[in-house]
Amino acid sequence: MTAILDYDPSAAETLRSALGAETVVIPTVDALRRHLDTHLGEDAVVVGGSVDLESALDLASAMRLTRSSLGVVLVRRRVDTSVLADALRAGVREVVEERDLPGINAAVARVKALAQSMRETVPGASLPEDDLDHGILVTVFSAKGGCGKTTLSTNLAVALTEGGRNRVCLVDLDLSFGDVAIALQLFPAHTIADAVALGDGIDSGSVQALLTPHSNMPGLFTLVAPLDPGSNRGITADLVRQILNILRQEFDYVVVDTPPAFDEQVLEALDQSDLIALIATLDIPALKNLKLTLETLEEINFPREKWAVVLNRSDSKVGLALNEVEKTLRVPISIQIPSSRDVPAAINRGVPIIYDNPKHPVSVAIRQFAEKFVLTGHHTDSSIPPELRSDRRGLLRRKAKTS
Ligand SMILES: Nc1ncnc2c1ncn2[C@@H]1O[C@H](COP(=O)(O)OP(=O)(O)OP(=O)(O)O)[C@@H](O)[C@H]1O
Ligand SMILES: [Mg+2]
Structure with missing residues (x-):
């Protein structure tokens, strides 16, 4: 399943219909955190354009530490290099413009493939990183x-x-x-x-x-x-x-x-x-x-x-x-x-x-x-x-x- 966080119901609905049936729309950050706590198999979160950048980046940073297999796709009305740099630093996997619905769909598919791959190869990929050995x-x-x-x-x-x-x-x-x-x-x-x-x-x-x-x-x-x-x-x-x-x-x-x-x-x-x-x-x-x-x-x-x-x-x-x-x-x-x-x-x-x-x-x-x-x-x-x-x-x- 994919969780969509968007404060604007009509924007959330546009994202939901672009991403298909296996999605759930969640209206607040707190509700999203509760949802993730109880849905450990969730691989992707799409953060819609109505959510302020700070909350989106806080969420991505927190998920990176506690759920490294879960990927955050950030949707913005406009994407520029400063948003991209901040997003990458916070651990957002992909940033896509709001009007690029096929791009959002493709980003979610990539994020899910990555999560799948991480689960298959690293037991406990969703646990905090504690691996101090080196390859x-x-x-x-x-x-x-x-x-x-x-x-x-x-x-x-x-x-x-x-x-x-x-x-x-x-x-x-x-x-x-x-x-x-x-x-x-x-x-x-x-x-x-x-x-x-x-x-x-x-x-x-x-x-x-x-x-x-x-x-x-x-x-x-x-x-x-x-x-x-x-x-x-x-x-x-x-x-x-x-x-x-x-x-x-x-x-x-x-x-x-x-x-x-x-x-x-x-x-x-x-x-x-x-x-x-x-x-x-x-x-x-x-x-x-x-x-x-x-x-x-x-x-x-x-x-x-x-x-x-x-x-x-x-x-x-x-x-x-x-x-x-x-x-x-x-x-x-x-x-x-x-x-x-x-x-x-x-x-x-x-x-x-x-x-x-x-x-x-x-x-x-x-x-x-x-x-x-x-x-x-x-x-x-x-x-x-x-x-x-x-x-x-x-x-x-x-x-x-x-x-
Ligand atoms: N064992 C092989 N038998 C036949 N062809 C080969 C073999 N190894 C490599 N080639 C061919 O030689 C060419 C150069 O190979 P490759 O691109 O791996 O070299 P490279 O050292 O990475 O080159 P570059 O320095 O340009 O990056 C390619 O067309 C490749 O298909
Ligand atoms: Mg080469």
């Missing part, structure tokens, strides 16, 4: 473009959900050309660019409000890149640090897709990573870039046990033998992903191959990587294998130390 952060990186970072990160994220048993957040840090949303066929209401407006008010609720849940894959959430390359201004390394810190508190696994460059946001992700998957293909430019990356990590004393080399399209007949590559780079290849035309075909359909065809050799290789290097079954600190535990010194601080 494992895996960054997929290669300094050369087109090696398969997005392919690996999207499929790895799906593998780590283990069919909904784990909560996984995939973050697209390719801030100019990120295509995670396309690869997973998502229609995000928010992107990482919306975090800029949160300023000092950034916290768990406001970051979670920016996530897009995957409708078919329970447990999988994404924080997508800005939809146009120009909107990444203000997404600083410091903001990325705060976002990743928060997501690690909330999720069992956080997977970060990156651009093909060591920019400051990527360095921040590497800094917090428990594991870096360094991906390359069997061609000289990719291997040269991998070698330079390895040298850079060595130079800044990044712990050897925290990275693994993934060779994508490893069966490509390009005249380079695998053992020669290992000898030249002086590192073992942790996993080989074969080449297959089914990979671009899956991306074009917007469905990760590991979900579409779990027995495909590409899916098997990625699942093996997940099982051998990332999955631990739990996400408490003590259950993280020692080699994956993040030491708290940090990459950038290490860098400063060695320079």
